[in-house]
Amino acid sequence: MMDPFVTFCLRMGDNALILAQRTGEWCGHAPALEEDIAFANMGLDLIGQTQLWLKLGGEAEGKGRSADDLAFLRTERQFTNCQLVEQPNVDFAHALMRQYLFDAWHLPMLDGLTQSSDERVRAVSAKVIKEVRYHIDRSRDLVIGLGDGTDESRARMQGALDELWPFTADLLASDEIDDDLTARGVIPDPAPVIEAFNAETAATFAAATLTVPHTGLTRTGGRNGIHTEHMGFILAEMQYLQRTYPGVSW
Amino acid sequence: MQASLDTVWTWLGEIPDPEIPVISLADLGIIRAVGYDDDKLVVTVTPTYSGCPATSIIALDIETELLKRGAQKVEIRQQLSPAWTTDWISREGREKLRAFGIAPPAMAAANCAGMLKAQNVTCPHCGSEDTENISPRGSTPCKAQFRCRSCMEPFDYFKAI
Structure with missing residues (x-):
């Protein structure tokens, strides 16, 4: 088992990094200028959050790896982000639903982390949660507006929810690493986080006239390095420069 | 020395x-x-x-x-902690923002429920409180785009955080 604290930092950082990469793909392509700016800005927040978590993970690991080393020099199986954040943009509905589902978990998770027994985790999460409150403020509003919108927008939002919902299992999953950290008070007990996620999504989807699919289908594994087929393509693009010109800097 | x-x-x-x-x-x-x-x-x-x-x-x-x-x-x-809040922007800083055409952030509004909706934004051009949010994000992550319903001018709002 890898060091639990390091793994936790990498999981938080990798979620933010891969979602930022996906979010950044919207730059110049969003359906409205305001949303283009919003996605780009949010991607920037997520990159900043990535730096905080990966820096902390690198320091805790003690092998001299920087946030950049961790982002650009690891391979697919070494990334521990949940599978949700690596799912492709497809259309605005998918990108927005992915963002909303992530935010609905991220906010209560960070809320718990601000009470962490670890001072460094408290400092990072108290910083990050301020930004994430604005993220969910936007994504929730848009999910409701487009869900309870036209026939076309509603159909697309429902389609995105049907496709992405199984991946929330990965977002809410926990293992012996989490158990160890919860026991030490470093991370919150998963139960209240899941409860908050369920309450948040139930209220929003009711207002958005969307229905959570009850197929029972779940997808997990990302947190342990098992990814969907999309992950390799993201890394190929993100890590291109460091792989082509190892050690290059400017 | x-x-x-x-x-x-x-x-x-x-x-x-x-x-x-x-x-x-x-x-x-x-x-x-x-x-x-x-x-x-x-x-x-x-x-x-x-x-x-x-x-x-x-x-x-x-x-x-x-x-x-x-x-x-x-x-x-x-230094990361305590995390920066717009409440720390000085009174002079707020005036300078307003004079420049950016509505300064509401005080003590950073973590309130409803976020942007709960922040009363005054138009930096004409002083009207009858303003509407166009986008939660602006030219930088720290700003949102607003429009004044009185003088009809668009403007940036420095979001409370």
């Missing part, structure tokens, strides 16, 4: 924010401490948004300016 800390604070009050140059770094409330560590001048800075691209420029600007003013050695330290 070492400059007094009061003098250093005055200098910092004259360094403009790289993205919103009408306010200074001191106005912004991101300078958390200034002190000497032997002959080294140590300036402790806290980031605004964690991903703000201005953060590294700010550190560079402080170092350059203080060295130019006669400091012998300068070290910039990053």
Whole structure:
């Protein structure tokens, strides 16, 4: 088992990094200028959050790896982000639903982390949660507006929810690493986080006239390095420069 | 001779924010401490948004300016906690923002329920409170786009965080 604290930092950082990469793909392509700016800005927040978590993970690991080393020099199986954040943009509905589902978990998770027994985790999460409150403020509003919108927008939002919902299992999953950290008070007990996620999504989807699919289908594994087929393509693009010109800097 | 800390604070009050140059770094409330560590001048800075691209420029600007003013050695330290809040923007800074056409952030509104909707935004051009949010994001992550229903002018709002 890898060091639990390091793994936790990498999981938080990798979620933010891969979602930022996906979010950044919207730059110049969003359906409205305001949303283009919003996605780009949010991607920037997520990159900043990535730096905080990966820096902390690198320091805790003690092998001299920087946030950049961790982002650009690891391979697919070494990334521990949940599978949700690596799912492709497809259309605005998918990108927005992915963002909303992530935010609905991220906010209560960070809320718990601000009470962490670890001072460094408290400092990072108290910083990050301020930004994430604005993220969910936007994504929730848009999910409701487009869900309870036209026939076309509603159909697309429902389609995105049907496709992405199984991946929330990965977002809410926990293992012996989490158990160890919860026991030490470093991370919150998963139960209240899941409860908050369920309450948040139930209220929003009711207002958005969307229905959570009850197929029972779940997808997990990302947190342990098992990814969907999309992950390799993201890394190929993100890590291109460091792989082509190892050690290059400017 | 070492400059007094009061003098250093005055200098910092004259360094403009790289993205919103009408306010200074001191106005912004991101300078958390200034002190000497032997002959080294140590300036402790806290980031605004964690991903703000201005953060590294700010550190560079402080170092350059203080060295130019006669400091012998300068070290910039990053401090994450307590996290920066727009409540730390000085009264003068708020006035400067308003005069520049950016509505200053509401006080003590950072963590309120409803976020943007709960923040009363006054038009920096005509002073009207009849304003509407166009987009929760603006030209930078720290701003939102608004429009005044009285004078019809669009403007940036510096979001409370």
